[in-house]
Amino acid sequence: MQTAFRTAHEQATARAVAGEVATAAHPRPEIYVAVHKGLRAAMGHVLATIGRTDPADPIELAAALADLRGLLALCSSHLAAENSHIHAAMEARRPDSAAHTADDHLDHEHAIARLEDAAREVEASHGALRADALLALYRRLALFVAENLVHMQVEETENNAVLWAEYSDAEIDAVHDAILASLAPEKKAAFMRWIIPSVNAAERAAMFSAMRRKAPPEAVDAMLALARRHLPERDWVKLMAAIAPA
Ligand SMILES: [Fe+2]
CATH class of the missing domain: 1.20.120 (Four Helix Bundle (Hemerythrin (Met), subunit A))
Incomplete structure (x- = not known):
C-alpha cells in the first residue's frame, strides 16, 4: 500500500529532481x-x-x-x-x-x-x-x-x-x-572588490576558473590584481593553488 505521507527527505529529493530546490546531490x-x-x-x-x-x-x-x-x-x-x-x-x-x-x-x-x-x-x-x-x-x-x-x-x-x-x-x-x-568594467570592478573577499575559497576558485574560460586575459589579470589587494594571504594562496595550471 502506498503511504500517504512521504518523508521530508523523499519530498525534498522529488522537488530537487523537479528543479525546485538545490541540494548537494x-x-x-x-x-x-x-x-x-x-x-x-x-x-x-x-x-x-x-x-x-x-x-x-x-x-x-x-x-x-x-x-x-x-x-x-x-x-x-x-x-x-x-x-x-x-x-x-x-x-x-x-x-x-x-x-x-x-x-x-x-x-x-x-x-x-x-x-x-x-x-x-x-x-x-x-x-x-x-x-x-x-x-x-x-x-x-x-x-x-x-x-x-x-x-x-x-x-x-x-x-x-x-x-x-x-x-x-x-x-x-x-x-x-x-x-x-x-x-561597464569600472562597475564590475566595484562589485568584485567586495565579492572576491566575501565568498568562500571554493566559490572564489570556481568564479576565477569561469572567468578564465569566458573573459579576455587582461580582464582576468585586473580581477587577480583586485584579489591580491583585498584577499588575506591564506585566501590568496588557496586561490593560486586552485587555479594554477595542472
Ligand atoms: Fe534585489
Whole structure:
C-alpha cells in the first residue's frame, strides 16, 4: 500500500529532481549568492564606518560619505540589473512571480534617495547639529541594511525557487552572463572588490576558473590584481593553488 505521507527527505529529493530546490546531490545555479555576499559585506563595512566617524574631523567624514555613496551606487546598479534581467526572466515564464521583490526595489530606490539627502544634510550642518545629522544618517542606513538583509533572503529562497522551476541550469547561467556583459568594467570592478573577499575559497576558485574560460586575459589579470589587494594571504594562496595550471 502506498503511504500517504512521504518523508521530508523523499519530498525534498522529488522537488530537487523537479528543479525546485538545490541540494548537494542536485546543485542548481546560484545567481544571487556571490553578489549578495559582497553586498552584505559592503553594507556592514559602511554601516560600521559611518558609526565610528568623528563628525568633527572633515577628512574622516569626507572619506566615510564617499564610502556611503559608493555603496549606494552599487545598490542602485544591483537592483537595476535584477529588474531588467532576473525579474524579467521570472515574469516571462511565471507572471507576477517577481512582484514582491519588484515592490521592494521601488522602496529601495526611495530609501537610497533619502540616504543621499541625509548625507547632504550632514555636509551642510556644523558643530553639534552635524553630530546629530550623522547619527540620524547612521540610523537610517542601519534600517536600510536591515531591510536589504530580509530582501536578499527572499530573493535567495523564493525567487531562486521560481528560477529553478522555470529555467534550466544553462538558461540561468545565460541570465547571469547577460548581467555581467551589461556592466561597464569600472562597475564590475566595484562589485568584485567586495565579492572576491566575501565568498568562500571554493566559490572564489570556481568564479576565477569561469572567468578564465569566458573573459579576455587582461580582464582576468585586473580581477587577480583586485584579489591580491583585498584577499588575506591564506585566501590568496588557496586561490593560486586552485587555479594554477595542472
Ligand atoms: Fe534585489
